[in-house]
Amino acid sequence: MKLSSHQSFEEQVFNHAEDSDSLIEQSDFLSCRFQRCDLGQAQLKSCTFRDCLFEDCGLEMMRVEKCVFKNTQFERSKMLGIDWTLASWGRREIAQLIKTINFKDCVLNYSSFMGLNLNGIQFLNCSLLEVDFSEASLRKADFSGSDLQRAIFRNSNLREADFRKARNYSISPQLNNISQARFSLPEAMALLYAMDIRLEE
Secondary structure (H helix, E strand, C coil), X not given: CCCCCCCEEECCEEECCECCCCEEECXXXXXXXXXXXXXXXXXXXXXXXXXXXXXXXXXXXXXXXXXXXXXXXXXXXXXXXXXXXXXXXXXXXXXXXXXXXXEECCECCCCECCCCECXXXXXXXXXXXXXXXXXXXXXXXXXXXXXXXXXXXXXXXXXXXXXXXXXCCCCCCCCCECCCCECCCCCCHHHHHCCCCCCCC
């Protein structure tokens, strides 16, 4: 089945759909599954995804302007370079959206979540190379098993976040709120390196 504009889809399975570079506007997707779909560089505008699952999809450089994602799961998908700040994160959606949107085994390198309310979001075993989390609220976020090499945390709220088994992160305790956040050794030593102190045996 092909994705199209100004349509409503319910309990549909999109398998191997190829809509890269396409423009899809004002469509609603309820309880839909996207399997091995190619939406690379697709332009999604004012679309709503509720109770949807994306599996093994190619979503590189996809635009999500004014899109809403509620209770949506992304698994084993490549999602490089997505600017999530373009999506709809209005106050009415925050409580329902952020606590239930999750990423598992995904590649989100070079994406931006700058300034967003991401409380409770899950990034499980994901690649988050150079992802921008500046000014974001990530309270109780779960980064377990993820690679955070060169990810940007600046004035971020990481209170009660879970970084156990995460790796390659560089987080300054002076520039971020890490109160009650959970870390595992030896990776947690990176927190000390950011404090400009000398470690000696």
